[in-house]
Amino acid sequence: MLATLILIAVLTVWLLVSGQLTALKERLAKAEAAIRALELELQGAGELTSRAAVEPEPLADEQPVQEPAAVEAAPEASVPQAPVAPAQPSPVTEQHDVHAPGFEERIGTRWAVWVGGAALAVGGIFLVNYSIEAGLIGPTTRVVLGALFALALVGAGEWMRRGERALPMDIVPAAHIPGILTAAGTMVLFGTIYAAHALYGLIGSGTAFVLLGAAGLTTMLASALHGPALAGIGLVGAMVTPLLVSSSEPNPWALVIFLAIISASALGLARMRRWLWLALINTAGVVLWGLVLAQPAEPWVSAAFAHALIQLALVSVCFAVAPHAQASDAQSEPDWIGVASLGALTLLLTWVLAVAASSGADAGWILFAAAAMAILAATAWRSAPSAAASVFAGVVAIAVALLWRGVNAPPPDSSLWPAVGAIMRLPDVLHVYFPFVAFSSLAVSLVAAMRLHNGRELPIATAALYALAATVPPLTALTVAYLRITQFDGSIPFALFGLVLAFIFADAANRFQNSEGDPPAAVPHLAAGAFAAAAVAALSFALVAMLDRGYLTVAFALSALGVSYVATLKRILVLRYAAAALGVVVLGRVAWDPVIMGSDVGSWPIFNWLLVGYGVPAVCFALSARLLRRDGDDFPVRCADSLTVIFAGLLAFFQIRHLMNGGDPLADGSNLIEQGLITFVSLGFAAGLLRLDLGRANIVFRVASYLFTGLAIYSAIVGLGLAWNPYIRGEPIAGGWIINDLLLGYLLPSLMALYLARISRGVRPRWYTVSAASLSFLLAFLYVTLNVRHLFHGANIGFMLPTTDMEQWAYSVAWLALGLVLLAYGIWRGSSEARLASGVLVLMATLKVFLFDLSGVDGIWRALSFICLGVVLIGIGLAYQRVLFARPRPQAELAGGGEPTGA
Template identity: 35%
Template sequence: MMGTLVLLLAGVGFVVALVAQAQAKRVDGDLAVLRKRLGAVEQELLRLRAGVAPVREPAPEAEPEPPPEAVHPSRVEVLPPEPGHVPPPRQPAAEAPAARPAPAARPAMEQALAERWLVWLGGVALALGGAFLVKMSVDMGVLGPTARVALGAVGGLGLMALGQVLRRRPAMARHVPPALVGAGAAMTFASVFAAHALYGMVGTVPTFATLAAVALLTAVLALSHGPFVALLGLAGAYAVPLLVSSSEPQALALFTYLLAVSAAMLVLLRWREWWWLAWVVLAASAGWSLAWMLLSWNGGDEIVLGGYLLALAGLFAAFRLGVPWIPALALPAEARQVGWVVTAAFLVVVALLALVSEAAGTSLTVRVLPFLFAIGVVAFGWRDAVFDRLPWLAAAVLAVVVWRGGAVDDGAVAGVVTLGILLFSFAGFALMDGAQRPWVWAATAAVSPVLLLVAAYARRPEAWPEWGWCAAALLLGGALVAAAERIARNREHPGLEAALAAVAVAVVAALALAVTTVLREAWLSVALALMLPGIAWVEWHLSVAGLRRVALLVAGAVLVRLAFNPQILDYALAEGSVVNWLLYGYGVPAVAFWLAARRFARSGADLTVTVLDGGAMLFAVLLASLEIHHVMVGGLTIAALPSLAETALHAATWLAGGVVAFVVWHKSENKVALWGGRLLLVLGGVTAVLFQAGLDNPLWTGSAVGEAAVLNVLLLAYGVPAVLFALHWRVAPPVPDWGGRLCAVVSVAFAFLWLSLEVRHAFAGPHLNQGAVGQAELWAYSVAWLTGGVALLAGGLWRGEAMLRRAGLAVVLVVVVKVFVLDLAHLAGLWRALSFLGLGAVLVTLGGAYRRFVKVV
């Protein structure tokens, strides 16, 4: 057990030594700067005594003189300058001793070693020596537990007193007193803890009080000995509840003690301007709160912990603003570090309040705590304009608490929402007048009520009828319109134009909520999407900077919900009907994104316009694809692989979308349309080639293609893609140059495949893999291919397109090979004769036409 005490003392001493090293480095830097300045002053004095002044040569061709040296007055000889005279080189004897940097390094190192390192090591040695002395006495049986504890406590207090006395002696090295105080505090802490934990001599409450008193004494002594002694006292004070545990811990006792320690420490740190130690206070306070919620939470603790968090926020607000009735702390703290730590403190309090609300379950009290926090934050933001955006944070946490209300009575939640709306609305509009940034308070007053109403609706939509939610949203929107009119009358004042924009955005949001409350599916996504054209309209008419970033955030939220939300697959749909929530769930956002993009583009294209254009295209494609899947399978779930008909519909939709996108790009040079068209072309082309022409080809899968001769699945799967690829050939962008030619080749290939499968369908019926190929069918392939080739040749001659002519000629050559290889081997009688006669007549006719018309072209 005593070994534990020795290790504790050694560890504390080692930490004290490390802290002292850091302080020593800072002091070394200050001393180096002072020595440099002192050397410069000494050189200047020597120069003045010698009567030597720096001479500037007016001639530009002359070489610049070296800087004058500091020399002894007895060696000075003043001569008039001569033209072209070069001064002799410097002699080593003329150098001043003060200008040599090398000898100064050794005294500085020696001084640091003697005055700092050895002093702190001496403090550690004192603490360890006392511990070893006590251990030796224990081993020899000389001292009992009482004597051991008493010697340790007396020794520790004696070292603290000695450090305080030596501080008043000018000849004493400056690091000796803090080292003695730190070592004494560590010894005293260890002695009191040993009396309680090792020997059981002192009860829990006296030990708790004694350790707290030692920590407080150490913090008070830090006023004279520096921030690192304060850090030691601060760490000890927050460690006391951990060292002195209880079988039945009580939240009230613990957090009352922590609040008192935090208040005392913040007063001390603010008084001495040790701003960085405030981070330690915040970390310790947050750590104890999290530890209690994870390890010792009991019913009813939400009241204590919530009150503690509110008080902690108030302490950090006072840390920034000051304490009026204490003269030394009356003025605000303007240091930048204070702003950062206070902001972080409010963020931590918000997060912890949300966790407390979640852990409290159905307690109504915890719903009131965020409301009280909101009141305090509004007051703090009004008092200090640097933190005027913190009310937004309070509104957000209040909305989260309302949304996660659990089983709390609807009436209670409605009361919290009503109070929140009144607080933010009246406070925001009232504090807007005379504020440094009126738009911040206008946004607080306008957006917060809409946010609270959305949170209440998201919590339990069935709490009110649909018309009730719609009426509430319209009533809120009307009130905001009235506020906007009031602001518009004074919009020429600085900041009020931006305030008007903030209120206008909130009006649009309220109207969107009113519309979407009557919808049962995807209501939040539609509501957010409807905000975008309104935001774009406000930005266009009021030219308010920053609204594009707001629109970008809203667009991102809609994209995540509609494009990456797997819960959409679970929404109910009317089986087989295209009139369902998909039409407005994706159609309205697509139109809203497109309208907002067009409005934003009037004042310049940027990332927001790009995202909105891309979102509009994505939602249109998703709407078509999901509707196709729903019609084909009766829902959105993916239970099996899609059929050939569904795959063909998807590919045709994507290819057609690519054609439209390329047409738009040709007219407007919209980069989103260009890249969207390319993506749709690749997606549709890969689907058609890989699945329709390959894996799902009915020629070997045997899937039914329908009874009709032409209007069947084959036309959709192969004929339509042939036409769409041909359109892509016509509208494809010039870069890359091979893209259009590739589309033309694929178009001819799909047309060739469609003709072939239609011939097979005419002889085999709906299942193409059944039945043998007869002579009539083999001859029919020649007729079909030859007809297609002739059509391509005719089209090429008519339109003057060399590619069409060459494609038609290639098909005719394929027919020639077929006739002379396959038909000659497998046909007989009349079918063989017809095959050769027909081919010959066509070739003769084409030869004449080709010789005649190609010359003209």
């Protein structure tokens, strides 16, 4: 297992370093080629100038020596020509052609050196391990021999480097033997010093600190001489040294000191030589070791705290502040590599906080969190390219608010979800919890706001990070504290805190707006909009904390409207997306509690709390879409349009549910009228959205109209045709023969489907119009058929009841009458769909009369069936002949000249 780890480490270092050295050699060869070409060009230009100087100038009255055409024809003319230098092979080409190593050469000159250096380092460590296991020598002798072996390797490497006279100092070959020997000696030296302190206690913490610092300094100096290979090998070797040299009683504090020295050396070297890859490897290593240190027991938790703080300070100074010390605000674009390193350490910080909170650590972790926020805030203040550090400081403040240790059991009357309430329990020390959360988040906000105020020339991306840190952490921390302390219940104190925060944000927005200047500066303009949006959000929070929790949806919707207004007024693109984000939050709130206002929404139809919970957000998002559309039809506009449609649809459907279920919109089951009203409303939404789409060419309204049509078809077929069909289900029908449940269940949706088919003709695909017309015909047919059965059987029209001859005749007459109505409508409106439906009904009636009434109906009702059918068919034929397909009358007949003649 140990050999496998060593082999992986060696291969990893080789892959990292080999690419760096190859790139360095190629860049050097290209530079030499460019210098050689420039020398040749200068030499040729000098000779041409000297020849032109000695040649006599032509007299003024002489003609030119030759025309351009003559020059082409006579290249031997006496025109001075620059001497052409003999072709020189490019250094790059020559290098690849002459010195391209083969497989055998690679093994003998490179791989053997790399593996040999790794073997020397590992051999020294194994030698120490063997002496320990065999009990050959004492601890002091082991340490001395290890140190001598390390110094011997380093000395051999330095001696061989000084003996290399053929190579310039800046060139580092791919298999540099002096560098490999020095790297091996450095790894053994690190392991020896660590073992002397942590394993045997031969040296104290102070001595170990000095010796490890000296070893790190030696590695840095040697890397500056031997190139980046030694830096990578030395860093990886130092990082894995604690794994190779184990102890029965591990000391986490020694590991913290060891990692601090290694990290300081690596970051210092990366800063001097601009090796970003070395700094990134170091960050990854210290984060992984931090996860190892973060164990829920002392002294590991304290050591993890110290390790995270030390590494954060080192990365902040060497990787975030020092590289940008001389950068002006105008040049302070975000340094995303530094931001990534700070973000990784921030994740480590939050993990250590979580471990400490779960292990029941004392209040010392609060000081640790405060120190971490101070380091991050100071980094963001000093280095504008690292402005994201202020955001990370806010993340730590929010993490403290979330992870603060709570009481053992959640309160029984919590309004939170059970799973959420088990996590966000009441904090154990309230008089410390809330002041710390409020002060820390406001301090982070203040630092970011002041830096934003002083940076009028900052790039927009950098200013946006400061604005994010100045607004979001206080709002989020206040929300988390409110949820944990009140368990989502109303609280006047928290409402007052929200009002105070809203006042602070509004004052900041006013100050930034007054400092914009003419023309308005971009950074104050962005800051004014961000603080104005934050003020609206804080005010919404105050309303939520003051009122019942059901108003949270309304408050967020009002916040989205306010943010949309500010975004339009200030022309701030970021706030447009902020309004869309608030809309998504509102939608999530609805998914959490669809009723919004609780179980008691009122008993009045329409005028109940559903009208507030869904109607106000629908109006707010409609107004938001109208405001945002002034500056373009982009994603936030489409998001606002979508939310408008969603909330309007939910309002209509929940109002129907409320009406049909005694004030309970979440009641189980349904009925015929409810299914009919849902189908009617769905078709109405489809028609209204189609009209809106035709006026604005809005893709959201177009897609929504299709979705509502699909919902209507599903409700009609499944709900009205099968599940809640009174003929199949046997449910009684209320009302008389004309005014009854069937009117609301079938006739009204049929008329709305007919209207949708009419307005969609020519502006929607043919299949869409035919689908709407077919739905109208199906619902009308069900209405007529079921109403006939209701006429004969009363309230109960189930299929188990017998059918009389008169009822059978009535079905035939009703179908024929409906066919005539459809034919008349089709002729009047020029609707082929209506005429086709008429033909289908007449065909059905004809088949029924000839196939069923002929044998199944007796007496006068059978005769009346055939008589009615004959009359209707003749009438239909007359209508087609005289109206639809009427031939023009001859001129003689029109003039009264007698009978027309024909063949």
